[in-house]
Amino acid sequence: MAKRLSVLDADRCVGCQACMFACARRLGHGGLAGSCIGVRSAGGMRRGFTVVVCRACPDPPCVRVCPTDALTARPGGGVHLRHELCIGCGNCVQACPLRAVFWDRAQGKPLICVYCGACAACCPYEVIALEEV
Amino acid sequence: MLKDDPLPRVLIVDLARRRSWVEERPDLFAEGLGGAGVAIRLLEEECPPGADPLGAENPIILAVGPLVGLFPLASKTVAMFKSPHTGNLGESHAGGRSAVSIRLAGYGAIVIRGASPTPVYLVVDGGQVHFRDASALWDMRSSYTVGAVIRDREGGSGTRTIMRIGRAGERGVSYACVITETYRHFGRLGLGAVFGSKKLKALVVSGDRALPVADRRGYRAAYDAIFRAATASPLMQKYHQLGTAMNILPLNEIGALPTRNLQQGRFEGAEAISGEHLAENYLGRRLACAHCPVACIHLATLRTPYPNDPYFYKTTMLGYDHEPIYALGSMLGGSDVAGMFQLLDEAEVQGLDVMSTGVTLAWATEALQRGLISTAETDGLALAWGDYPAYVEALQRIVTQPNDFYRALARGVEHAAARYGGADFALACGGHEMAGYHTGPGGYLTYLTGARHSHLDSAGYSFDQKAAAQGETLTPESVAEALLQEERWRQVLASLVVCFFARGIYTAETVQQALAAAGCERSAGELARLGEETLRRKNAFKRREGFDPSALHIPRRILETPTPLGTLDEEFLRRAIAHFQAGASPARQTEPGEQ
Numbered sequence: 001m002a003k004r005l006s007v008l009d010a011d012r013c014v015g016c017q018a019c020m021f022a023c024a025r026r027l028g029h030g031g032l033a034g035s036c037i038g039v040r041s042a043g044g045m046r047r048g049f050t051v052v053v054c055r056a057c058p059d060p061p062c063v064r065v066c067p068t069d070a071l072t073a074r075p076g077g078g079v080h081l082r083h084e085l086c087i088g089c090g091n092c093v094q095a096c097p098l099r100a101v102f103w104d105r106a107q108g109k110p111l112i113c114v115y116c117g118a119c120a121a122c123c124p125y126e127v128i129a130l131e132e133v
Numbered sequence: 134m135l136k137d138d139p140l141p142r143v144l145i146v147d148l149a150r151r152r153s154w155v156e157e158r159p160d161l162f163a164e165g166l167g168g169a170g171v172a173i174r175l176l177e178e179e180c181p182p183g184a185d186p187l188g189a190e191n192p193i194i195l196a197v198g199p200l201v202g203l204f205p206l207a208s209k210t211v212a213m214f215k216s217p218h219t220g221n222l223g224e225s226h227a228g229g230r231s232a233v234s235i236r237l238a239g240y241g242a243i244v245i246r247g248a249s250p251t252p253v254y255l256v257v258d259g260g261q262v263h264f265r266d267a268s269a270l271w272d273m274r275s276s277y278t279v280g281a282v283i284r285d286r287e288g289g290s291g292t293r294t295i296m297r298i299g300r301a302g303e304r305g306v307s308y309a310c311v312i313t314e315t316y317r318h319f320g321r322l323g324l325g326a327v328f329g330s331k332k333l334k335a336l337v338v339s340g341d342r343a344l345p346v347a348d349r350r351g352y353r354a355a356y357d358a359i360f361r362a363a364t365a366s367p368l369m370q371k372y373h374q375l376g377t378a379m380n381i382l383p384l385n386e387i388g389a390l391p392t393r394n395l396q397q398g399r400f401e402g403a404e405a406i407s408g409e410h411l412a413e414n415y416l417g418r419r420l421a422c423a424h425c426p427v428a429c430i431h432l433a434t435l436r437t438p439y440p441n442d443p444y445f446y447k448t449t450m451l452g453y454d455h456e457p458i459y460a461l462g463s464m465l466g467g468s469d470v471a472g473m474f475q476l477l478d479e480a481e482v483q484g485l486d487v488m489s490t491g492v493t494l495a496w497a498t499e500a501l502q503r504g505l506i507s508t509a510e511t512d513g514l515a516l517a518w519g520d521y522p523a524y525v526e527a528l529q530r531i532v533t534q535p536n537d538f539y540r541a542l543a544r545g546v547e548h549a550a551a552r553y554g555g556a557d558f559a560l561a562c563g564g565h566e567m568a569g570y571h572t573g574p575g576g577y578l579t580y581l582t583g584a585r586h587s588h589l590d591s592a593g594y595s596f597d598q599k600a601a602a603q604g605e606t607l608t609p610e611s612v613a614e615a616l617l618q619e620e621r622w623r624q625v626l627a628s629l630v631v632c633f634f635a636r637g638i639y640t641a642e643t644v645q646q647a648l649a650a651a652g653c654e655r656s657a658g659e660l661a662r663l664g665e666e667t668l669r670r671k672n673a674f675k676r677r678e679g680f681d682p683s684a685l686h687i688p689r690r691i692l693e694t695p696t697p698l699g700t701l702d703e704e705f706l707r708r709a710i711a712h713f714q715a716g717a718s719p720a721r722q723t724e725p726g727e728q
Contacts, residue, residue, distance in 0.1 A: 014428035016421035017233075017291075018205065018360070024343065025356070030203035030651075031237050032292060033343035040291030044284060045315045045420055046432065046450035124364045124426040 001132045002076030003115050004056030005037075013049040013127045015039055019119035026118045036102050036113040037128075051127060054078065054100040054113035062092035062101055062110075071112070076133045081112040134159065135345045135652035140167065140199055140241040143175070146255060146262055148331050149189060149247030153262035155240075162241055166653070167198025169224070170628035170667045171242055172213035173674065176222075179244060182677055186217035186323070187305060187330035189248035196243075198630040199653045201236040201424075202344050203352070205360050206635040208232050208422040211627055216322040217330075218307040218489070218545055219564035221678045222671055223322040224585045227296075228422035229314030231338075232630055234294040238340025245333065254297075254335035256287055267334035271303060275482045276312055279335065289339025296336045299484025301532045302329035306543045308489035308566075312481070316420060316430050316452035320486045321587055322565065347652035355646045362638045364426050372429040372634055373419065377455035378408030380569075381463075387601065387697040389572040389594075391459060393466040393518055394495035395560055395690050398571045398697075402468025406458050415470065417450055422632070429634065435474045451477055459569025460491025465498070466518030479525050483532045490531070492566035493546045494524055496559050505554045510538035547686070557689035562586050563680075570594035571691075573601065573698030574705060575612050581685050581706065582613070582713040583620060584671040589633055591620035601697050609708035617716045624667035625660050672717050682714045 023035040038052035056078030063071045063079055070085035071092055088108040093101045102111040117130030134140060141159040146152075165171035172194045179192035193214050200207035210231040216223030235243060238257055245255075252267035270279050276299035283295050294313055301309035302325030309325030310318045319325075328334070346352040363369055371379055381403055384390040388398035404410060417434030421427065435449040451474050461476050462468065480487050498516040500506045508515060512535060514523050530539045541549040546566055550559035560567045562580035568588035570576045575593030583590025593616055600607055623633065629648075631639045639647075641657050648655050655663070692701050 014419050014421040014430075015423075016426050016428060017423050018426050021205075021424055025353070027343075028346070028349050030344035030346055030352070032202070032233075032341040035341070038291055041284075044281060046418075048418060122360070122426075125428075 002056070002074060002078060003117065003130050004078055004133050005053040005113065005115065005117070005120065006055070006129050006131045007051045007053060008126055008129055010051045010127060011048060012125045013039060013051055014125060015041065015045065015049045016124070018122045018124065019128060022118045022122035026116060033106070034104060034111060036111045037119050038099070038102065052098055052100050053119075053128060054115075055098065056113075056115060056133060061095040061097070065091040065095040067091065078115060079112060081110065083109065086110070134162065134199070135347060137345045138199075138652065139239040139342070140236070142240050143242045143244060144240045144257065144262070146243065146245045147247050148245060148249040148253065148333065151249075151264050162199075165667070166628040166655070166663055167201075167241060168196050168209070168211040168628040168630040169213075169624055169671075170663055172196040172211045172224070173667060173670045175242060175244060176213045176674065177670065179246065180215055184215050186215045186220060186223070187326060189331070191215045191327055191330070193245040193324070193327055193331070194242065195231075195235065196630075197232045197236045197241060198628055199651045200629050200631065200647055201232045203346065203651050204356060204424075204647050205363050206425050206427070206632050206638065207630055208425050208632055209627070209630040210235060211630060212311070212319045212324050214324060214327050215678070217305070217326045218323040219586070221564075221680050222584060222675050223324065223327070224671070225319040225321050225324050226627065226630075227311070227313050227317045227319045228425070228632065229294055229317035230292070230423040231294040231296065231313050231317070233423040234292060234338045234340055236340070236344070237292065237342050238338050239342055243338075245331065245336075248330060249332040252332045252334050254283065255333065255337065257336070257338040258289060258340075267332075270334050272300065274300070276484045277315065277482065280312070280315055283335055283337060287337050287339075289337075292341040293337060293339030298325040298328045298334060299482060301483045301485045302326055304532055304534065304543075305329055306485060306532060307545055308486040309484050310486045312484055316432065317422065318486070321488065322585065323486075325484050345652070346650055348650060351646070352650040355643070355650045359638060359643065359647065360426065363635065366638065368637060369427045369634075372427050375408035375412055376429050376431040376453070378411055378431065378453060378458055380455045381407045381458060382409065384570065384572075387572075387598075388695065389570055389697050390463050391560070391567070391569060391571045392463045394464065394499045394558055395571060395694050396499075398694055400463040400466075400468070403463065405468040405470055406462040406473065411453060411458075411470070415474075425632065427634065433474060435471065435478070437471070437475070449474070449478055451481070453477065456569055457487040457491075460488045464491045464495045464569070465524060467521060469519060469521060472519070472521030476521050476524050476528065479528050483528065485528065485531070488568060489545055489566040490528060492560050493531070493542050493549065494527060496546045496549065496555060497527065497542060499558055500553060500555045503555070506538065510536070510553070512536055512538070556686065560688055560690060562687070563685060568594070570597075571694065571696055573597035573696045574607060574701055574709065575600065575616060577687075577691055577701065577706060578612055578616055578709050578713070581687070582616065582682065582710055582717070584668065584675065589623075591616040591623065597696070597698055607698070609705050610712050613709040613712035613716065617713055620717075621661070621664035621668050624664040628663060628667060668717060682710050685710060
């Protein structure tokens with residue numbers, strides 16, 4: 001079964017960004033580069049947080065705008081990125097209404113969630129979870 | 134240090150010439166590690182002897198450390214400057230996203246020199262520094278609005294820090310703070326006034342780069358152990374559940390909660406302002422600093438009816454902690470929570486340090502009661518314990534400074550008492566208003582001897598409570614020695630910029646493992662020497678700027694109101710200060726082989 005991330009309750013989010021650091025850490029380094037999850041204030045900290053994850057759409061808009069078929073639909077929802085085909089046009093970033101396609105400035109290519117769940121494993125407050133589709 | 138680590142990069146900004154550049158300083162970070170260890174060295178380099186704290190020659194130094202962006206709870210930025218409040222060492226720490234943003238923008242420290250002729254705010258992003266006109270933000274009523282405007286105008290949402298000042302900083306109140314991410318502060322010793330003197334309204338830094346590690350496996354192991362400890366420890370859970378406000382009731386119980394300008398150590402209204410009561414009735418949200426799973430920041434939801442508009446309410450989210458509750462609650466004899474929060478809100482709007490504000494207002498209330506001043510000085514305000522509308526008005530006047538009296542209050546309680554009398558009940562040590570712990574000799578010795586005269590320098594309040602629980606017999610020498618050890622170790626934590634709340638997690642052994650993974654290996658002995666040397670340098674800076682520990686004023690009130698460890702004795706405190714002085718500033722020891 002395919003898995004995907006789900007935001008269970010953004011109101012419980014404290015903005016610690018442990019998920020973002022976990023996502024970057026899976027690449028073997030520290031810092032935040034390469035993170036495919038975004039936590040930012042919803043217009044100032046007093047209003048809480050917006051948690052942006054790829055929700056693995058069954059019919060992903062990012063795939064539809066990829067001119068080189070670098071992005072392909074994953075069975076059961078979500079997408080797969082083949083870096084060698086990607087020309088870095090950025091159409092996918094524009095196409096995602098959730099802004100869940102992040103951007104690798106160093107490589108000039110999109111950052112696509114791989115649904116590994118490293119972020120959810122680090123969330124102390126049950127804001128996000130890895131679920132079977 | 135690892136080759137690709139940007140830590141040794143020091144960003145220099147010259148406000149007068151509107152230029153900026155980066156200096157590579159591996160020497161500085163090799164010796165000082167980061168945070169306090171690096172900041173004090175930069176302060177020695179940048180701040181000329183006798184500098185005017187509000188003059189262009191006073192630098193602003195911000196430093197982070199090697200563990201930031203790599204490990205949880207390494208989340209503080211250390212600010213150093215010459216304090217306009219004490220005229221001596223200024224050091225203040227803040228969390229929020231400040232440290233992670235500076236580190237991931239690719240810097241280990243930022244030095245701000247000179248003064249701008251016109252209001253500016255700085256944006257540090259993508260390796261560039263932008264000078265933005267801030268004249269439209271100057272004299273804006275609320276610091277919240279300043280944050281909102283900049284948040285909307287600048288990029289980097291989610292990975293940036295927005296440090297800003299309110300009107301108090303613009304107008305040179307010596308205990309004006311710098312606010313970051315709305316709910317965290319470089320609170321103490323007047324960094325806000327230094328920003329204001331430079332016409333610097335705000336500093337925005339954003340960054341999300343990668344950081345190298347020395348050994349991936351070691352990194353993961355060290356990370357997982359720290360993360361587990363941070364989320365599982367009962368103390369951390371308590372910081373999360375009630376926050377620091379959990380201290381109100383236990384302190385009140387033992388008679389250590391300063392009340393009505395420390396005329397008492399117990400407050401009959403403690404229940405109403407306790408962490409438990411506030412959580413049950415007002416808690417609306419918890420927040421965390423970047424990369425800290427603990428989330429100790431507690432926001433109260435305050436609903437205030439508009440007077441002439443039925444069924445219409447203003448809803449305010451206010452950050453609360455033990456210190457603001459003590460300073461604006463028990464110290465001012467107030468248990469009207471809504472009133473206390475309104476005063477706290479006004480302190481945030483204006484950008485004032487709440488501790489110095491509360492203690493100063495408490496002194497003014499008692500001075501008025503005792504007839505040292507009259508309503509002629511207060512300009513008609515009849516300050517009285519728990520009268521929050523009057524306190525809100527007084528706080529605004531501290532900022533607007535309509536007469537000599539409010540100009541004096543704007544420089545803190547010691548300054549005001551020197552002018553109007555009442556030094557016996559002006560509750561500051563070393564010129565810095567006391568924190569919310571009347572626990573015993575340790576607490577006061579921290580206020581007196583700590584390099585910043587801050588309760589967090591060596592946490593004597595915690596030492597006292599342990600001593601009371603264990604029925605220990607204290608001598609001036611034993612207390613001084615214990616606090617000296619603690620302050621030295623805290624220099625290590627402040628150089629790593631690990632939150633002091635995590636001191637139980639970041640033991641010497643854990644620190645070594647984390648540093649090894651970050652490629653900054655240090656032995657236990659090297660860490661101990663770093664702590665000792667950093668403290669020695671801070672105290673040397675203070676002596677250079679005229680600090681004399683033997684001339685410290687001990688307000689009589691401290692010796693009158695009994696503590697849980699009994700009534701304090703001045704002779705005991707003086708002997709401990711002398712012992713501390715000898716230990717904290719040792720003459721340079723002769724190296725083996727030297728004559």
